[in-house]
Amino acid sequence: MxxxxxxxxxxxxxxxxxxxxxxxxxxxxxxxxxxxxxxxxxxxxxxxxxxxxxxxxxxxxxxxxxxxxxxxxxxxxxxxxxxxxxxxxxxxxxxxxxxxxxxxxxxxxxxxxxxxxxxxxxxxxxxxxxxxxxxxxxxxxxxxxxxxxxxxxxxxxxxxxxxxxxxxxxxxxxxxxxxxxxxxxxxxxSRSLPERISWLVVADPSRRWTATTLGQELGMAGSTLRRKLEDHGTSMRETLSAARMQVAHALLSTGDATITDAVAAAGYASRSHFARRFQAIYGLPPAEVRPAQSTRG
CATH class of the missing domain: 2.60.120.280 (Regulatory protein AraC)
Structure with missing residues (x-):
């Protein structure tokens, strides 16, 4: 309904x-x-x-x-x-x-x-x-x-x-x-540098992304990338963490992945730490994420 x-x-x-x-x-x-x-x-x-x-x-x-x-x-x-x-x-x-x-x-x-x-x-x-x-x-x-x-x-x-x-x-x-x-x-x-990095990570989440590999994709040196991120008020670690959390949310939204899968995708060793950070970003715990419903039905 x-x-x-x-x-x-x-x-x-x-x-x-x-x-x-x-x-x-x-x-x-x-x-x-x-x-x-x-x-x-x-x-x-x-x-x-x-x-x-x-x-x-x-x-x-x-x-x-x-x-x-x-x-x-x-x-x-x-x-x-x-x-x-x-x-x-x-x-x-x-x-x-x-x-x-x-x-x-x-x-x-x-x-x-x-x-x-x-x-x-x-x-x-x-x-x-x-x-x-x-x-x-x-x-x-x-x-x-x-x-x-x-x-x-x-x-x-x-x-x-x-x-x-x-x-x-x-x-x-x-x-x-x-x-x-x-x-x-x-x-x-326009898209900011952190947003461009996010798209790269979401497109290939299993790749080991570093300042060097991201810089190669974006046409700049790793040190330049880090400096530009600082200019945006963030860091390499924060940007990658946010992007991987997006991957985790996307996995849970499909309905086919477990919370364990999402924890691994986000790069967390602790399930409880992941859950607290996830709720802080998305406003609900991982267990309450439901697959997106079409507006056509």
């Missing part, structure tokens, strides 16, 4: 799909040789008619995505997140993820719209800088009536290639303003 919050999310997802119907592809007109196609200024569409898994996909610029049909999964290492029709997701720039696209049983088509963010207005950067970033892999945007209205209008205006100018830019800026406080949308604006 759906809670009122989930009923609201589902209703907003249906409203968004209804608003974007003019941009949806009909299966009979779909050319499978052109999965990705430009739909307008900063607006792209992607379709497929068979299940596909795409490895290590990354975008040059950050994207706002809307699933129009079927389902989409993102995977960062062993951590995954799925999206159904009407869901909105954020794809940060220069972040490698595995992607699975699943066509709908109803129409045999997977389709999404992708809005490319070329630049963030200067007035919004300071607003976004105060937002809390998502923990681990969390690309899901929480819909609101205002966001549905702004996002649908922006997409329709961007699809009008002849007139997609000042008005579409205004609508897109409105979308960014509404997203600025959402943790998942932090990747649209």
């Amino acid at each position: 759906l809670t009122n919050g989930k009923e609201t999310e589902r209703a907003l997802a249906r409203l968004l799909l209804e608003r974007l119907k003019p941009l949806a592809t009909r299966l009979e007109t779909f050319d499978p040789s052109h999965g990705m196609r430009m739909r307008g200024r900063q607006l792209f569409g992607y379709c497929c008619v068979r299940r596909e898994r795409l490895a290590r996909i990354s975008a040059e610029k950050p994207l706002i995505g809307i699933v129009l049909s079927g389902e989409k999964e993102f995977w960062l290492g062993d951590t995954g997140q799925s999206f159904g029709a009407g869901d909105v997701f954020i794809l940060p720039a220069a972040t490698e993820l595995d992607v699975v696209n699943l066509p709908s049983d109803a129409n045999g088509l997977y389709e999404s719209l992708l809005v490319e963010i070329e630049q963030v207005p200067a007035a919004l950067r300071s607003v976004a800088a105060t937002s809390r970033s998502a923990r681990g892999l969390d690309l899901r945007v929480t819909l609101t009536p205002e966001l549905v209205d702004a996002l649908s209008h922006a997409a329709i205006l961007l699809s009008d290639t002849e007139n997609a100018t000042a008005l579409s830019e205004h609508r897109l800026a409105e979308v960014l303003l509404l997203l600025a406080r959402q943790p998942a949308a932090a990747g649209l604006f």
Whole structure:
């Protein structure tokens, strides 16, 4: 049984799909040789008619995505997140993820719209800088009536290639303003060094990460990395500990891992120490973590 919050999310997802119907592809007109196609200024569409898994996909610029049909999964290492029709997701720039696209049983088509963010207005950067970033892999945007209205209008205006100018830019800026406080949308604006380290660790948690190995991935010396972390008010040890705790939370959220697995993933020798630290971060003990439920059911 759906809670009122989930009923609201589902209703907003249906409203968004209804608003974007003019941009949806009909299966009979779909050319499978052109999965990705430009739909307008900063607006792209992607379709497929068979299940596909795409490895290590990354975008040059950050994207706002809307699933129009079927389902989409993102995977960062062993951590995954799925999206159904009407869901909105954020794809940060220069972040490698595995992607699975699943066509709908109803129409045999997977389709999404992708809005490319070329630049963030200067007035919004300071607003976004105060937002809390998502923990681990969390690309899901929480819909609101205002966001549905702004996002649908922006997409329709961007699809009008002849007139997609000042008005579409205004609508897109409105979308960014509404997203600025959402943790998942932090990747649209910028990611701090600790956040970039967190993504690397979550993607490959079994690797023995050190300042040297992380520096190699990030294009800087280990000593420079440590110094930059100090500038962010943290340390190498604190950053790695926080990232590994994200891995532990993700494991427990799947419902397939034990607390012992989570303790090992977080790098703790003591189960009690792990439990205290876990509750301090997430507000509940490890034993009370439950698998994430879809808002579609």
